[in-house]
Amino acid sequence: MNQFEGRRYFSSESVTEGHPDKLCDQISDAVLDEVMRRDPEGRVACESFISRGMVIVGGEITTRIFVDVDRLARQVIREAGYTHPKYGFDHSSCAVLNAIGRQSPDISQGVDTGGAGDQGMMFGYACRETPELMPLPIVLAHKLVRRLSTVRRENILPYLGPDGKSQVTIEYLDGRPLRADAVVISTQHTEDILDRSGKAITAKARKEIIDAVIRPVLGPRLLDEKTRFFINPTGKFVLGGPASDTGMTGRKIIVDTYGGYAPHGGGAFSGKDPSKVDRSAAYLARYIAKNIVAAGLAERATVQVAYAIGVAEPVSLYVNTHGTALVEETRIEEAVRRHFPLTPRAMISSLKLRRPLYRQTASYGHFGRSENSFTWEKTDRAEALRRELLGSSKPSRALVAA
Numbered sequence: 001m002n003q004f005e006g007r008r009y010f011s012s013e014s015v016t017e018g019h020p021d022k023l024c025d026q027i028s029d030a031v032l033d034e035v036m037r038r039d040p041e042g043r044v045a046c047e048s049f050i051s052r053g054m055v056i057v058g059g060e061i062t063t064r065i066f067v068d069v070d071r072l073a074r075q076v077i078r079e080a081g082y083t084h085p086k087y088g089f090d091h092s093s094c095a096v097l098n099a100i101g102r103q104s105p106d107i108s109q110g111v112d113t114g115g116a117g118d119q120g121m122m123f124g125y126a127c128r129e130t131p132e133l134m135p136l137p138i139v140l141a142h143k144l145v146r147r148l149s150t151v152r153r154e155n156i157l158p159y160l161g162p163d164g165k166s167q168v169t170i171e172y173l174d175g176r177p178l179r180a181d182a183v184v185i186s187t188q189h190t191e192d193i194l195d196r197s198g199k200a201i202t203a204k205a206r207k208e209i210i211d212a213v214i215r216p217v218l219g220p221r222l223l224d225e226k227t228r229f230f231i232n233p234t235g236k237f238v239l240g241g242p243a244s245d246t247g248m249t250g251r252k253i254i255v256d257t258y259g260g261y262a263p264h265g266g267g268a269f270s271g272k273d274p275s276k277v278d279r280s281a282a283y284l285a286r287y288i289a290k291n292i293v294a295a296g297l298a299e300r301a302t303v304q305v306a307y308a309i310g311v312a313e314p315v316s317l318y319v320n321t322h323g324t325a326l327v328e329e330t331r332i333e334e335a336v337r338r339h340f341p342l343t344p345r346a347m348i349s350s351l352k353l354r355r356p357l358y359r360q361t362a363s364y365g366h367f368g369r370s371e372n373s374f375t376w377e378k379t380d381r382a383e384a385l386r387r388e389l390l391g392s393s394k395p396s397r398a399l400v401a402a
Contacts, residue, residue: 009181011169012137012259016145017363018080018162018188018240020247024048025256025362026080027057028249028271030072033356035273038065040354046100046271047249048073050242053089058099059271070096076359081152081162086190088243116277116307116344118267121316124285125262126293127300129177132368133290136177138259140168142364143217148187151212159205161188163240170222180222183214184230188240200235256366257282262302270362274353275344277307281314283376284347286367288340292319294379295386297332299324305342312343327389335388339381351375 015022027048035042042063049056055077057069077091084090126133144166152160167184170177193205209231215223250268254260267278274280285303292301298321306316319333341350348354357373369377 005174008172009169010135010137010172010261011167011182012135012141012254012261013165013167013184014138014141014145014255014259014364015166015252016149016162016164018082018149018164019252020050020163020242020245021249021251022247022363023077023080023242024050024247024249025252025270026076026359027055027073028059029358029362030076031057031061031067031069032271032273032358034067034072035061035063035065036354036358037356039063042273043275044271044273045276048247048271049249050247052243053093054095054097056097056099058101060102061100062102067100069098069100082241087161087188087241088239089241094242116275116281116309116311118276118278119307119309120265120267120278121304121306122265122267122277122281122285123257123263124282124287124289124303125258125301126286126289128293130368132370133293134368135258135261137168137170138255138261138365139368140170140180140218140222141166141255141259142368144168144183144185144213146364147213147217148185156212157208159190159193161190161237161240163188163237163244168218179224180218180227182228182230183218184233185209185213186232186234186237188237189232191238194236194238198236201232206231258367263304265304269366270358274348274351277305277344280344280347280351280353281305281307283351283353283366284340284342287351287376287378287381288319288336290377291340291379291381291385292321292332292336295382295389297321297326297385297389303336307344312345314342317342331389332385335385339384339388 028046031046032044035044044061046059055073073096074091082089082091127135129136130139132139145164148164151157164187169182171179171181193201195202210229249271253264253268256269257264269279272279285305289301289303292298300322302320304318305314308315317333319329321329341347352375
């Protein structure tokens with residue numbers, strides 16, 4: 001069944017690394033990286049809260065090392081761009097409160113034997129809309145906020161601040177993306193680009209943002225004369241970041257995954273070591289889904305795995321190819337069980353998850369990335385799946401054309 005049969009519209013959003021929620025994700029993952037760097041077997045469940053002039057870092061950490069939470073939090077805030085009081089928040093003057101405890105021994109006894117760190121269901125998804133095998137709207141939304149950060153850091157648009165958001169609406173026809181129907185950019189800025197009313201940015205600044213941020217990302221293939229641009233729709237965005245909005249770890253789970261295009265199990269990622277299947281099994285599910293699509297077995301694939309706390313083997317595995325598979329889905333599920341590591345210890349080892357790789361995941365999405373450390377983005381099992389289920393080392397011609 002085609003989820004976009006006929007002419008349909010779908011939107012996804014993303015945020016910059018200076019968004020308050022993303023600051024918290026990065027702080028939590030910076031703490032996790034410090035533990036993984038020096039104590040790879042450490043247990044981390046770290047959450048952060050940020051507000052006007054203050055950061056609170058809490059959670060449960062069991063490790064043999066000392067973690068300088070104050071230093072890590074200030075480093076993240078500084079590198080995100082909050083280096084001057086003009087942004088309403090400054091890395092050097094904010095308060096950092098440490099409220100970290102140890103993991104419950106009741107949980108530890110199940111994890112120590114190789115079981116899952118919690119119960120829950122995790123989803124992975126892949127499709128052929130983009131080279132990344134990701135949905136187009138979330139790919140574009142991430143690229144827009146990356147570009148927004150670039151033009152700020154490189155002083156191309158020197159009036160921009162660290163906080164910002166994007167949203168992209170793609171028009172589909174029978175499941176194929178046609179064009180960008182609407183693009184939203186909300187970006188923090190200094191007062192010098194306000195018009196005479198003091199309530200909105202100038203037309204010149206609006207055009208500069210469209211020309212320097214949106215057009216280089218979407219280009220003429222997706223933009224046309226009917227594309228609608230919304231630049232700071234409220235008028236102005238001078239007060240941003242933690243000075244105007246609180247932030248918390250784990251509040252951008254749809255930004256982190258597939259932009260609402262596919263299901264999400266509900267568990268957040270940042271601040272959790274890989275014994276927490278909320279994170280590691282979500283990476284595994286993406287790995288499975290991407291290899292299914294890369295193998296040419298289907299145009300789209302949703303994978304669900306579910307676990308019980310303290311139990312190593314998943315309680316269920318589910319593959320849905322949305323009517324696009326070339327073989328029965330039950331056969332794909334059987335092959336997945338043979339070719340992929342499904343227990344926590346096996347997936348952690350196979351995907352090399354006990355390394356300091358996590359802070360880079362905390363901005364611009366956990367999936368569809370090309371960095372070498374994103375091991376769950378590899379398609380190294382596609383050929384084995386293809387040979388077993390299709391009897392060929394080459395993907396279907398129909399799927400290549402798609």
